[in-house]
Amino acid sequence: MGCDRNCGLIAGAVIGAVLAVFGGILMPVGDLLIEKTIKKEVVLEEGTIAFKNWVKTGTEVYRQFWIFDVQNPEEVMMNSSNIKVEQKGPYTYRVRYLAKENVTQDPEDNTVSFLQPNGAIFEPSLSVGTENDNFTVLNLAVAYNNTADGVYKVFNGKGNISKVAIIDTYKGKRNLSYWESYCDMINGTDAASFPPFVEKSQVLQFFSSDICRSIYAVFESEINLKGIPVYRFVLPSKAFASPLQNPDNHCFCTEKIISKNCTSYGVLDISKCKDGRPVYISLPHFLHASPDVSEPIDGLNPNEEEHRTYLDIEPITGFTLQFAKRLQVNLLVKPSKKIEALKRLKRNYIVPIIWLNETGTIGNEKANMFRSKVTGKINLLGLIEMILLSVGVVMFVAFMISYCACRSKTIK
16 A cells, blocks of 8 residues: 555656656747747748738838928018927828739849839828818828839848848949948848847847938837737937937038038938938937927927837747837028028028828737737747646655655654
8 A cells, every 4th residue: 555655656756757857848849849930931932921921011001291381481581580380280191002013032142122112092081181281292192102112132031031131232232322331331121020039139220211221229118019029129319319429320420511510410411312402301300309400490399209210029020010100301491692582591490391100000810810820829839838847846846745755654
């Protein structure tokens, strides 16, 4: 009887030890299986989850415009007063609903090239007015139609998954010809996705043709998006700093007068990218801009939550599941003897014209698919690993204690 009991306890302890060992082994093995599956599915080639969502996004993307209406033009022209503006909007368009065109794989260098066609459908229910409102700058949205961005050539990830979606060339070039030195380089992806297994410590680089440069985002926080854990990466103020504050930005300062010897910050002169037109890009309402830029303009209310740019990235796959891209288009206005309206001006202005908010969030159907095929399976595997390990350890300890207690009674 005593032997049977002891044998049973030992058997229970052995079973517990086996379960614990199996759970421990399953952790690295499971991680390897997940890694292998992810590396297969994020490659940009026919048949993968990534390719299907990359060719045509399942996310509804909206681009909202706010127009700055100048309230005191006569006063400004006569007295060089501060410009008083009032924003009007939003005027909302659905964009990025067209599939990529001319998708061509190149097996020799593992790249895929494509054109991103632009289209804009006006959404009256999400707008304050109609397209016929008396704002000529709304024609910017019309001009957006029937155009295309690219050609892009990106790495498809075959042979080296760490390069998937990274841009090899844009319009056949690796440089933009707008900036000096490394500022002219085309870096990272187009921000729609990044190589998998994203770490919080990473600096995510991406190229934006809207601002004619490459830029970057840094980790801010973890959030839950429709049941999917994601990392929120944001554009830091350092990205828009002056060379005095951030020496890495020295090659984005292209002149000395308007920039006050490269000490102004928060605006970017992209005139070389716009056929010499005096266009400056900034965050909306001059968020993170120096006082000398915003001081001549009344009516601005910069707000971090409403005016910053962020990307919500699922870290295992590297897919961007939610984003908000905000930027403002400004024009440089300065005294001119040749233009009647500008003859009496005594100072320069960087005048806000329009700001846009482009947002997209993974739809419920896509989120359900993502949870079932990616995060759900990973969570289930992790749960099984922890159950096996925990139950095994508890069984081993419990049966060994019982065995020791029985042995102690037998000896007495």
